[in-house]
Amino acid sequence: MPNRLLLHVAENKKLEAIATRNRLTRPIVDRYVAGRGLDEAWTATKALNGAGIDVSLDLLGESVHHLAQSKAATQEYQGAIENIRNQAPGSTVSVKLSQLGIMIDPQECANNLKALLNAATTHGATVEVDMEHSSVGRETLAIYRSILPDHPNTRLAIQANMRQTPEDLLSFTDIKPRIRLVKGAFDESSSAALCNADEVTEQYKYLSRWALQHLPDPAFGTHDDTCIDVVKETAAELGLDKRDFEFQMLYGVRRKLQDELVRDGYRVRVYLPYGTQWYPYLMRRMAEKPANLLLFLRSLIGG
């Protein structure tokens, strides 16, 4: 389970300012972040494409409190979408609705998302919507539902740890959503979420079977061997082709496993973050793998 203390640290603005200014954090940042700008992100994308791996581009930045910031993020994403066909066809973009303004004005956020979806339709790209903390979860689901009839290919991240998730999935009666099933990366209360790692893994396995049976083109966002094996076995048992679903992993995590999956004939997509606002994203990665924290702290104090 993600380390709760680190998830709190992820929200600390003072530590963010210190860590972001400190150039010594670079090596650990570079492991998880593909570059500061879109050009570097394309370079990393092309290297992965060369290995048979697709990419979902993520512009770092979240929880914005000014509409100007959400407009700027929308424009940056539009630039990426307009170039996908030329630079790296088959790529998607992953957006966080807290970056598109959901905490300021949900309607404005929905408009920003629609602008990206329209650009994606024009330029042959697909959008994926990340699922963030439960404080914006209901609104995220509502906005996703509102765009689904016009943009049924849009993928939504679904968190296995959330108690509400099975009900949410069953509530899609008309259009079956394309989902990215993840364990869940945020600090949640025990009333809202399963807090035991084994329980979350069991729920992930249960939901992955359900998704393979009932949903179109499901994606499995995990690096957990147990979960990956269950997906492979269940798909084979259901008579699905290896290309009827995809595995997704984070940039910098389990690179060898990504190659092995490609070699075995599975589709693999890497979630590729870029930009300067890496701190909360990186701290969530530290929370998933606290062993990496030591490296990060050493870099902060120059050790």
Ligand code: FDA
């Ligand atoms: P688990 O945490 O059990 O890890 C299994 C193994 O993977 C570990 O033993 C380790 O070897 C390796 N590993 C995992 N994380 C690592 C790390 N940070 N560094 C190094 N090794 C690591 N969450 C969310 O709430 N909303 C979202 O929208 C998304 N989106 C998303 C997209 C994609 C493509 C992925 C892969 C993940 C997400 N997540 C997410 C994050 C997700 O919820 C979860 O926190 C992480 O994937 C870690 O869980 P695992 O399933 O990998 O298992």
